[in-house]
Amino acid sequence: xDGQARPMVGIVIVSHSSRLAEEVAALVRExxxxxxxxxxxxxxxxGRLGTSLDKVITAVESVDQGAGVVLIPDLGSSVLTAKLVExxxxxxxxxxxLVEGAIAAAVTVGGGGSLPDVLSSAEEARTFRKL
Amino acid sequence: MDTSFFLxxxxxxxxxxxxxxxxLTQLDAAIGDADHGANLDRGFAAVRQVLADTPPQTPGAVLxxxxxxxxxxxxxxxxxxxxxxxxxxxRALGEAPxxxxxxxxxxxxxxxxxxxxxxGAAEGDKTLVDAFAPAVRALAQAVQDGANLEDALQTATxxxxxxxxxxxxxxxxxxxxxxxxxxxxGHKDPGAASTALIFxxxxxxxxxx
Numbered sequence: 001x002d003g004q005a006r007p008m009v010g011i012v013i014v015s016h017s018s019r020l021a022e023e024v025a026a027l028v029r030e031x032x033x034x035x036x037x038x039x040x041x042x043x044x045x046x047g048r049l050g051t052s053l054d055k056v057i058t059a060v061e062s063v064d065q066g067a068g069v070v071l072i073p074d075l076g077s078s079v080l081t082a083k084l085v086e087x088x089x090x091x092x093x094x095x096x097x098l099v100e101g102a103i104a105a106a107v108t109v110g111g112g113g114s115l116p117d118v119l120s121s122a123e124e125a126r127t128f129r130k131l
Numbered sequence: 132m133d134t135s136f137f138l139x140x141x142x143x144x145x146x147x148x149x150x151x152x153x154x155l156t157q158l159d160a161a162i163g164d165a166d167h168g169a170n171l172d173r174g175f176a177a178v179r180q181v182l183a184d185t186p187p188q189t190p191g192a193v194l195x196x197x198x199x200x201x202x203x204x205x206x207x208x209x210x211x212x213x214x215x216x217x218x219x220x221x222r223a224l225g226e227a228p229x230x231x232x233x234x235x236x237x238x239x240x241x242x243x244x245x246x247x248x249x250x251g252a253a254e255g256d257k258t259l260v261d262a263f264a265p266a267v268r269a270l271a272q273a274v275q276d277g278a279n280l281e282d283a284l285q286t287a288t289x290x291x292x293x294x295x296x297x298x299x300x301x302x303x304x305x306x307x308x309x310x311x312x313x314x315x316x317g318h319k320d321p322g323a324a325s326t327a328l329i330f331x332x333x334x335x336x337x338x339x340x
Contacts, residue, residue: 045203045204045206050205051206051207051210052203052206076208076306077206077207080208080211080212080249080250081202081210081211083211083249084211084215
């Protein structure tokens with residue numbers, strides 16, 4: 001260890017609900033470790049249920065360490081807004097269930113995974129069976 | 132068509148959305164989350180504010196500013212979708228101070244392409260595309276046939292309204308209504324309904340019927 005931390009992949013939770021996004025982000029820190037860069041972008045600018053482009057952009061900037069960012073949206077306008085900030089190769093959307101996908105991504109980020117690693121582990125969550 | 136024509140369109144659209152806000156929300160209450168009218172009204176109010184604060188100098192700038200405000204202020208799926216439509220139209224028009232009917236067709240085709248790329252909907256999925264696509268086709272045909280602007284826009288509006296009515300028997304395959312499966316049948320799609328309003332506003336911007 002040279003003391004110089006390697007950049008980690010960022011995670012942005014995009015939800016219609018501010019509290020849901022915050023709580024999923026808390027789960028990400030719990031499962032991935034406190035140093036996993038994660039930000040919540042939930043609800044509209046004026047506190048309603050919905051999506052805010054500005055919140056998503058701010059969240060992406062806050063977790064971007066140079067290793068890429070994975071956006072994990074819930075559904076509907078969250079997905080469409082995420083698509084507006086997508087940048088192939090650096091800011092990508094994981095098409096996954098919100099909670100399971102976020103946790104899978106968190107664990108891979110915590111283990112030092114690259115952007116493609118994080119995306120593929122998140123996407124494995126889509127077919128993960130609980131029973 | 133000049134900058135003031137496009138400002139008039141936006142104003143007509145904002146007025147129509149405000150007048151139909153509760154109706155759009157009722158349509159959305161049946162098969163969605165009952166926010167379409169309120170969201171779109173809030174979005175168009177923001178658009179009018181932005182256009183008043185920073186008056187645009189070209190038709191393209193009117194549409195790009197309007198689209199950006201819709202994306203930022205609506206909060207629901209209609210924000211990114213209509214916002215993308217207006218922005219793509221504006222980009223297609225570039226810096227031109229005057230827009231011909233043929234330019235308008237090209238710009239609306241770019242808008243439709245942008246919406247379909249973002250939302251992934253095709254005609255028949257019970258979305259705003261079911262009103263948008265036939266309206267653009269009808270306008271393109273009328274312009275190609277040499278119709279005057281008022282008549283061409285009247286034809287486009289009629290096609291949008293017919294397209295919106297034709298969503299009633301469809302089962303939704305995109306958007307929130309698709310979660311309802313067969314229960315989405317029998318209701319008009321709110322996005323198709325608001326698209327018809329926006330085309331009717333475009334017709335009115337061209338002058339009295």
